[in-house]
Amino acid sequence: MGLEVDDLVEVGVRTARLAVVPGVCQPMGIVHGGIYAAIAESLASRGTADGVLEQGKVPLGMSNNTSFLRPVGEGTVHAEARAFHRGRTTWLWDVEMRNDDGKLCATSRVTIAVRDPIA
Numbered sequence: 001m002g003l004e005v006d007d008l009v010e011v012g013v014r015t016a017r018l019a020v021v022p023g024v025c026q027p028m029g030i031v032h033g034g035i036y037a038a039i040a041e042s043l044a045s046r047g048t049a050d051g052v053l054e055q056g057k058v059p060l061g062m063s064n065n066t067s068f069l070r071p072v073g074e075g076t077v078h079a080e081a082r083a084f085h086r087g088r089t090t091w092l093w094d095v096e097m098r099n100d101d102g103k104l105c106a107t108s109r110v111t112i113a114v115r116d117p118i119a
Helices: 033-055
Strands: 013-019 058-068 076-086 090-098 104-115
Touching (some): 013 033, 033 076
Antiparallel strands (some): 013 076, 058 104
């Protein structure tokens, strides 16, 4: 997909960018909704991993609800994910995706399960 995830700055926050290229667009020339959902899931899963892998736990996607607010057909999608609940068995994330002008284009609420590794 071409998602460029930034280095970890703090546990519970993740940022990334995605260049808008034909491969991430639907036939009308705008970013496909599934791309926004994939960005959100990627950041929430990776962000949860940052906080739980050292404890021997693994993150597993549980729920992803993404709303599309403004079409993007060029430039870059800028994403920021923030964990607002970091529990023992679940982490909840809000993810905002904006265009180059800083306008909100999509938002996601993602739930990540925290589990023992599957043997």
